[in-house]
Amino acid sequence: MSTIITRSRITPTMWMVVPLLIVMAIGFNLPIIMMLAKSFVQDQSFTFANYIDLIEMPVYLKVLVNTFKIAAITTVCCVLLGYPLAYWILGLSTRWKIICLAAIVVPFWVSILVRTYAWIVIMGNSGIINRSLLELGWIEAPIQFLYNEFGVVIGTINVLLPFMVLPLFASMTKIDQRILSAAETLGANHVTIFWRIFFPLSAPALAAGAVLVFILTLGFYITPAILGGGRVPMAANMLDLLINQMPSWEVASSISVVLLALTIILFMFYLRFTNEEKAR
Amino acid sequence: MVSLNRFMSLIKGVTSVSFVVASTMATAQVKEIRILESGGPSGESIEAAYIKPFTAKTGVKVIRESPTSLGKLQAMVQSKNITNVLVELGSTNLFLARATGLLEPLDWDKIDPDPMFPEAKIEDGFGYQYFSTVMAWPQGTKKLNSWADFWNIKDFPGKRALPDYPAYTLPLALLADGVEPEKLYPLDLERAFKSLEKIKDSVAVWWQAGAQPPQLLEDKEVQYAAAWSGRIVDNPKLDYTYQQGLLQVSYFAVPKGVDPAQKAAAMGLLHEMSKAENQIVATQTVPYTGASPDIQDKLPADRLNQYPTSPDNKAIQALADPSWTASNAKELERRWQAFKLGL
Numbered sequence: 001m002s003t004i005i006t007r008s009r010i011t012p013t014m015w016m017v018v019p020l021l022i023v024m025a026i027g028f029n030l031p032i033i034m035m036l037a038k039s040f041v042q043d044q045s046f047t048f049a050n051y052i053d054l055i056e057m058p059v060y061l062k063v064l065v066n067t068f069k070i071a072a073i074t075t076v077c078c079v080l081l082g083y084p085l086a087y088w089i090l091g092l093s094t095r096w097k098i099i100c101l102a103a104i105v106v107p108f109w110v111s112i113l114v115r116t117y118a119w120i121v122i123m124g125n126s127g128i129i130n131r132s133l134l135e136l137g138w139i140e141a142p143i144q145f146l147y148n149e150f151g152v153v154i155g156t157i158n159v160l161l162p163f164m165v166l167p168l169f170a171s172m173t174k175i176d177q178r179i180l181s182a183a184e185t186l187g188a189n190h191v192t193i194f195w196r197i198f199f200p201l202s203a204p205a206l207a208a209g210a211v212l213v214f215i216l217t218l219g220f221y222i223t224p225a226i227l228g229g230g231r232v233p234m235a236a237n238m239l240d241l242l243i244n245q246m247p248s249w250e251v252a253s254s255i256s257v258v259l260l261a262l263t264i265i266l267f268m269f270y271l272r273f274t275n276e277e278k279a280r
Numbered sequence: 281m282v283s284l285n286r287f288m289s290l291i292k293g294v295t296s297v298s299f300v301v302a303s304t305m306a307t308a309q310v311k312e313i314r315i316l317e318s319g320g321p322s323g324e325s326i327e328a329a330y331i332k333p334f335t336a337k338t339g340v341k342v343i344r345e346s347p348t349s350l351g352k353l354q355a356m357v358q359s360k361n362i363t364n365v366l367v368e369l370g371s372t373n374l375f376l377a378r379a380t381g382l383l384e385p386l387d388w389d390k391i392d393p394d395p396m397f398p399e400a401k402i403e404d405g406f407g408y409q410y411f412s413t414v415m416a417w418p419q420g421t422k423k424l425n426s427w428a429d430f431w432n433i434k435d436f437p438g439k440r441a442l443p444d445y446p447a448y449t450l451p452l453a454l455l456a457d458g459v460e461p462e463k464l465y466p467l468d469l470e471r472a473f474k475s476l477e478k479i480k481d482s483v484a485v486w487w488q489a490g491a492q493p494p495q496l497l498e499d500k501e502v503q504y505a506a507a508w509s510g511r512i513v514d515n516p517k518l519d520y521t522y523q524q525g526l527l528q529v530s531y532f533a534v535p536k537g538v539d540p541a542q543k544a545a546a547m548g549l550l551h552e553m554s555k556a557e558n559q560i561v562a563t564q565t566v567p568y569t570g571a572s573p574d575i576q577d578k579l580p581a582d583r584l585n586q587y588p589t590s591p592d593n594k595a596i597q598a599l600a601d602p603s604w605t606a607s608n609a610k611e612l613e614r615r616w617q618a619f620k621l622g623l
Contacts, residue, residue: 126501237488246609246610
């Protein structure tokens with residue numbers, strides 16, 4: 001954050017943002033700080049007991065580790081699917097570019113709940129794929145695609161791929177084609193040009209997109225609940241349980257502090273990558 | 281930390297001032313009360329069956345808010361800003377809320393209820409709705425008669441769905457293992473988890489929302505599910521049995537620190553909820569019955585056994601013990617999560 005503020009000078013129109021900042025501080029930041037402060041309180045005195053509980057209860061840590069694992073798998077898959085997709089769109093004619101980008105953006109208008117349930121229709125035990133395979137006689141019993149980690153990852157990738165493709169595509173269009181032509185006149189072949197010029201230039205946007213996808217996966221709630229079949233515990237579902245069912249707000253708040261701290265560290269990386277991109 | 285404390289006490293000051301303003305306005309004359317309930321068809325049944333006659337009699341408007349949760353109740357009581365005079369709570373949550381000191385006793389003299397089942401009439405909770413966790417399957421699938429059948433994958437093949445809540449699923453696991461319904465509590469956790477181990481590989485979905493099991497059954501995602509009775513009995517595509525169903529009660533409770541005039545008005549609404557004829561109206565919106573033991577005379581004989589509290593059905597179900605569940609909630613949840621992580 002500080003790098004952004006020091007770079008951009010404070011302008012006279014800054015005061016126009018002040019009302020929004022006040023609303024955010026009172027309506028959003030303050031409640032969060034009060035909630036997080038709860039993690040240091042037990043019987044109205046300052047304590048680390050909630051954090052000691054957290055370490056001594058392997059269940060909570062396992063769920064956190066599981067959440068990070070799902071986030072890592074999702075990120076890797078989004079990179080592997082998203083980068084070639086963005087690169088491919090870049091080479092299309094303007095008309096097809098618009099069609100492809102629209103196809104990527106349109107799902108944003110569909111409720112996440114509907115998109116999640118749609119996967120049951122496609123990949124469920126009696127979904128299109130399994131029924132076709134059964135009819136063809138290729139399998140004897142339905143293949144269990146959903147209600148496991150695979151199902152959750154399909155759901156998260158489906159929702160998050162645009163977050164990877166769109167910024168990546170925007171950054172790729174900004175790469176100066178003349179550099180590539182210059183390399184070609186100097187005798188470099190296409191593979192060399194891609195790996196030594198194009199890829200390094202798009203790498204900051206790729207890294208920023210990856211961190212964004214990773215951070216967003218950490219907060220997923222509906223997808224693990226529906227496509228995980230309750231078998232894939234993730235942090236948001238555990239927090240819901242601790243806040244609405246149990247209520248152990250102190251433990252919930254200490255888990256949130258851990259999650260927030262890790263997310264802020266990741267966000268610093270994100271800022272670094274996006275700054276590198278801007279500095280280019 | 282010092283500055284934070286000062287800051288927080290400032291905030292508390294501001295909220296308590298607004299609370300005083302709000303409560304002095306309310307005591308003048310109660311014109312409306314707000315209740316926090318589950319929403320959906322259940323909320324509509326409250327509107328049609330209880331709120332309508334109550335407002336007609338007293339002129340007090342009732343505003344429904346939803347969904348309810350123990351977290352919302354805790355937030356209300358701790359911030360000393362009681363926005364809802366009645367809060368719907370599942371039976372276990374009622375006992376958890378009592379243990380955390382979030383509830384006020386009801387004024388049963390003022391409620392002056394019609395006859396009620398004893399488990400629905402407790403110091404700080406008014407049991408207004410009975411629901412059961414029952415076995416269900418799509419029409420045309422081989423019928424089940426017990427949880428032992430549900431656990432029997434060999435003779436009743438297919439995927440299962442069970443609630444992702446230990447308070448519901450552990451008693452079912454014990455019934456499946458042959459424990460007598462009246463000897464369920466205190467739950468033998470070792471035995472319950474051992475029983476679950478036998479079926480866990482066939483459980484495709486551990487569901488969290490009541491809407492999930494009927495959908496999973498209709499889509500043939502699973503062949504058998506434990507589901508809430510109200511979601512099943514009206515569905516022509518599904519079949520079910522109340523045999524060995526786990527009967528539970530939903531309560532209305534009053535948050536601690538509520539304005540007395542508001543509370544007095546709310547007792548009148550609870551009185552309407554105790555009347556058998558109003559409960560019958562509620563069943564037209566959602567197939568859950570109330571705590572009246574007298575519904576059988578007022579319901580057509582062919583519909584009577586759709587409901588969990590008909591004399592026939594009450595006899596063949598097991599009654600959950602929410603007070604035991606609440607006092608062991610932390611342990612249940614810890615072991616449940618550990619079990620699920622091992623899946």
